Amino acid sequence: MRCPFCGNGDTQVKDSRPTEDSAAIRRRRFCPACNSRFTTFERVQLRDLVIVKKDGQRSAFDRDKLARSIRIACRKRPVDEDSIERIVNGIQRRLESSGDTEINSKAVGELVMEGLRGLDPVAYVRFASVYRNFREAKDFEDFVETLGGPAD
The missing domain is CATH 1.10.246 (Serum Albumin; Chain A, Domain 1)
Structure with a gap:
């Protein structure tokens, strides 16, 4: 996953958990290049x-x-x-x-x-x-x- 702040392609997943309705996975990510944190959601298609x-x-x-x-x-x-x-x-x-x-x-x-x-x-x-x-x-x-x- 590319960092939305600096564009670095090597981000790390720090925490994963299902959403309340279990329809998606919520992932907290960390970018080692700019030290930013952001959240992504993964859904089944x-x-x-x-x-x-x-x-x-x-x-x-x-x-x-x-x-x-x-x-x-x-x-x-x-x-x-x-x-x-x-x-x-x-x-x-x-x-x-x-x-x-x-x-x-x-x-x-x-x-x-x-x-x-x-x-x-x-x-x-x-x-x-x-x-x-x-x-x-x-x-x-x-x-x-x-x-x-x-x-x-």
Whole structure:
């Protein structure tokens, strides 16, 4: 592993342990060249996933992009980082175990909505408003009515 501070290619692992959900290995590393310490995470990747977008464009599955979009929906909400990580890990596991290497972006969006619905209703509506491209207040009202809550 290359040191992110000085670029030295010979770093040493000082400590390794599984993350709380055991989905990754957390490693504390030390660079003997600049005496810096840093953390890396190692995750199992079962297969390379490709996301097929609405316009047919294909791109590699980006776990960080998925986590970022969920964090944006949860911004200023009482949602801890571990809950977001659990949703991301669950989605990634489901996609990898589906057996398909090419996954429709719509399927990913639905999995995110499913995860957010159980986590935080405001984050769920925020994500849905972007994902389903709400244009007017009426779109929000109609969507909130499907949740079983009042629209006002």
